[in-house]
Amino acid sequence: MNIKRFAILGAVFGALLLPATFSAASAEEEISLPKQDWSFSGPFGSYDKASAQRGFQIYKEVCSACHSMKLGYYRELAGIGLSEAQIKAVAAEQTFPTIGDDGQPAERPGTPADHFHSPFPNDKAARAANNGALPPDQTLLTNAREGGADYIYALLTGYEDAPAGVKLGDGMNYNKYFPGHQIGMAAPLSDDRVEYADGTKATLKQEAHDVATFLAYMSNPELETRKRLGLRILMFLAALTCVTYAVKRQIWSDVHH
Amino acid sequence: MVGLHKSEFKNPVINWIDTRLPLFTMMSKEYGVFPTPKNFNYFWNFGALAMVNLVIMIVTGIVLAMNYDPNTGNAFESVERIMRDVNYGWLLRYVHANGASMFFIVVYIHIFRGLYYGSYKKPRELLWMIGVVILLLMMATGFMGYVLPWGQMSYWGATVITNLFSAIPVVGDSIVTLLWGGFSVDNPTLNRFFSLHYLLPFVIVGVVFLHIVALHITGSNNPLGIEPKDKQDTLPFHPYYTIKDSVGICVYLMVFAVLVFFAPGFFGDPANWTPANPLVTPAAIVPEWYFLPFYAILRAVPDKLGGVLMMFGAIAVLFVLPWLDTSPVRSAKFRPIYRLLFWVLIVCCFVLGAVGAHHPEGIWVILGRVCTAYYFLHFLVLLPLLGKFEKTLPLPESISQAVLPAAAE
Numbered sequence: 001m002n003i004k005r006f007a008i009l010g011a012v013f014g015a016l017l018l019p020a021t022f023s024a025a026s027a028e029e030e031i032s033l034p035k036q037d038w039s040f041s042g043p044f045g046s047y048d049k050a051s052a053q054r055g056f057q058i059y060k061e062v063c064s065a066c067h068s069m070k071l072g073y074y075r076e077l078a079g080i081g082l083s084e085a086q087i088k089a090v091a092a093e094q095t096f097p098t099i100g101d102d103g104q105p106a107e108r109p110g111t112p113a114d115h116f117h118s119p120f121p122n123d124k125a126a127r128a129a130n131n132g133a134l135p136p137d138q139t140l141l142t143n144a145r146e147g148g149a150d151y152i153y154a155l156l157t158g159y160e161d162a163p164a165g166v167k168l169g170d171g172m173n174y175n176k177y178f179p180g181h182q183i184g185m186a187a188p189l190s191d192d193r194v195e196y197a198d199g200t201k202a203t204l205k206q207e208a209h210d211v212a213t214f215l216a217y218m219s220n221p222e223l224e225t226r227k228r229l230g231l232r233i234l235m236f237l238a239a240l241t242c243v244t245y246a247v248k249r250q251i252w253s254d255v256h257h
Numbered sequence: 258m259v260g261l262h263k264s265e266f267k268n269p270v271i272n273w274i275d276t277r278l279p280l281f282t283m284m285s286k287e288y289g290v291f292p293t294p295k296n297f298n299y300f301w302n303f304g305a306l307a308m309v310n311l312v313i314m315i316v317t318g319i320v321l322a323m324n325y326d327p328n329t330g331n332a333f334e335s336v337e338r339i340m341r342d343v344n345y346g347w348l349l350r351y352v353h354a355n356g357a358s359m360f361f362i363v364v365y366i367h368i369f370r371g372l373y374y375g376s377y378k379k380p381r382e383l384l385w386m387i388g389v390v391i392l393l394l395m396m397a398t399g400f401m402g403y404v405l406p407w408g409q410m411s412y413w414g415a416t417v418i419t420n421l422f423s424a425i426p427v428v429g430d431s432i433v434t435l436l437w438g439g440f441s442v443d444n445p446t447l448n449r450f451f452s453l454h455y456l457l458p459f460v461i462v463g464v465v466f467l468h469i470v471a472l473h474i475t476g477s478n479n480p481l482g483i484e485p486k487d488k489q490d491t492l493p494f495h496p497y498y499t500i501k502d503s504v505g506i507c508v509y510l511m512v513f514a515v516l517v518f519f520a521p522g523f524f525g526d527p528a529n530w531t532p533a534n535p536l537v538t539p540a541a542i543v544p545e546w547y548f549l550p551f552y553a554i555l556r557a558v559p560d561k562l563g564g565v566l567m568m569f570g571a572i573a574v575l576f577v578l579p580w581l582d583t584s585p586v587r588s589a590k591f592r593p594i595y596r597l598l599f600w601v602l603i604v605c606c607f608v609l610g611a612v613g614a615h616h617p618e619g620i621w622v623i624l625g626r627v628c629t630a631y632y633f634l635h636f637l638v639l640l641p642l643l644g645k646f647e648k649t650l651p652l653p654e655s656i657s658q659a660v661l662p663a664a665a666e
């Protein structure tokens with residue numbers, strides 16, 4: 001019957017053409033990214049909290065010297081397992097401008113309700129300190145790049161000597177995975193760049209994996225709630241569909257169609 | 258007692274109201290006993306699904322608007338505050354953003370259902386044309402909504418699309434200035450897009466109402482494309498189609514839920530997670546997926562004005578389709594050649610979608626031109642000729658006649 005043909009053909013076209021349609025926007029010089037295993041992928045995925053905490057340590061000790069995280073809040077660190085006291089302590093390490101009781105500009109320590117402190121007062125200052133290149137805000141960085149956490153990992157581990165014949169611009173570095181290969185950020189990570197509080201061996205790969213996990217968390221702090229709620233809603237809908245379909249069969253049982 | 262309605266409802270309260278304002282009688286007539294062909298397949302669910310989708314968009318949209326700030330300096334941040342600070346704000350936003358995609362999927366299937374079964378033919382021409390108006394309004398709404406989060410693709414998409422109007426001779430530049438509210442896409446543009454994005458869905462509600470009124474005058478088409486003759490051919494809408502639509506709605510909600518909860522970024526563009534920046538052009542400016550086939554047609558023509566005309570022409574041909582298709586037979590079931598061409602058209606639309614997503618280079622240019630040519634050939638040449646030359650299969654005597662032997666098998 002027609003409906004079957006419709007459905008089968010539709011499915012075949014869908015399967016063949018949709019990926020081509022949707023994936024390919026910027027596919028001109030597509031560099032394929034090595035895929036990593038992420039704790040948070042898949043319908044049951046959740047963040048590896050130990051890894052995300054190590055990642056936060058790297059963000060704090062390395063990346064935050066240049067990159068802001070200005071849409072994220074200190075309180076969101078609860079989602080990677082920091083206690084309230086730890087979060088308060090982290091926030092209090094920074095000072096924020098305020099108006100004192102005397103009406104004069106003053107400073108106050110940060111609180112969990114504050115956005116992450118930015119390293120530079122504005123973009124111009126950030127560029128000036130980075131040879132003209134702007135370190136992008138990291139709050140939504142994994143969402144804002146094709147490949148997400150895989151891209152962050154690849155970028156951080158993708159520094160190499162420029163191949164013969166490639167002339168690097170002033171202050172530029174060669175990276176396999178950066179579009180155009182010339183990036184204004186020097187390799188921020190290397191073996192033993194940090195000393196992990198939990199004793200994990202700080203290889204470059206480990207560091208890149210951890211910080212990518214942390215950045216993925218900051219981009220999608222709702223991920224665990226979202227997937228948990230999604231599973232429950234899908235189970236409910238599946239049951240509802242079965243019941244509704246049974247009732248439909250029952251109602252239609254006396255109709256020849 | 259001139260105009261009082263004679264209500265048949267027993268309940269005294271309902272009867273009292275119905276006598277003065279016969280809403281209950283109307284609902285019962287239009288959705289209770291309304292005679293509906295008994296041979297619908299599941300493609301007849303998609304109208305109801307579109308209605309559900311419209312309601313979902315309006316409800317989530319109104320709550321989003323309570324938290325959204327249409328100012329270029331705050332818009333991106335306010336959307337991110339919805340994601341992080343508003344209770345279940347991420348759910349609202351992902352339902353609304355993916356709801357737009359679901360809406361277009363549902364409506365495109367609804368439209369192609371109409372094409373396959375000839376639902377646009379006499380006496381349903383006006384019903385069909387009202388549908389095309391809804392599609393246009395949805396496109397305007399979707400386009401302006403996508404600008405609101407004020408990401409890179411919002412900004413650059415708005416710039417590219419509004420600039421198209423400058424191709425119109427004489428008044429083009431004035432139209433663009435009017436759209437922008439100035440001399441570039443900026444705060445006034447965002448303000449007016451927000452205002453219109455709030456308004457248009459309610460206009461859609463009004464036009465959907467007309468669509469339904471027209472439908473209930475002509476009655477529904479059906480997979481055989483022949484009119485019901487007597488009571489044997491129809492069923493009361495309730496409970497038969499209320500329950501069948503409910504099954505469809507459940508399945509639709511499951512698909513929707515998979516998207517929202519497990520792949521909320523599937524249809525999105527990563528570039529829109531970066532705030533708009535007029536000084537940095539993204540590597541590729543790509544519209545939302547539901548515009549890609551039209552975008553491909555636009556770029557298939559080397560001339561700007563020509564491209565714009567073709568793009569609007571692609572919708573204009575749908576508008577006059579009832580008079581382009583000259584065949585007296587509705588359903589493709591009985592039109593062997595039309596059925597083939599229908600599938601060619603479907604393939605062309607998908608290919609155009611893929612073309613729209615790629616840089617216009619090499620094979621993509623050729624594919625874009627060939628499929629654009631076929632699209633117009635299909636509607637403007639093949640359909641008018643087919644009515645004259647196609648040998649259609651014999652139509653069944655009635656719906657129940659066609660249906661009963663099949664049921665006996």
Ligand code: HEM
Binds near residue numbers: 461
């Ligand atoms: C015809 C129905 C509608 C369609 C197709 C539609 C479409 C869209 C789209 C595509 C977006 C961008 C989503 C994103 O990337 O975040 C959006 C955003 C938005 N819409 Fe709608 N919309 C509809 C109805 C409404 C209504 C009725 C309202 C309010 C009364 C509304 C309010 C908003 C707001 C405030 C945003 C910005 C927040 C955001 O980006 O998530 N929408 N809409």
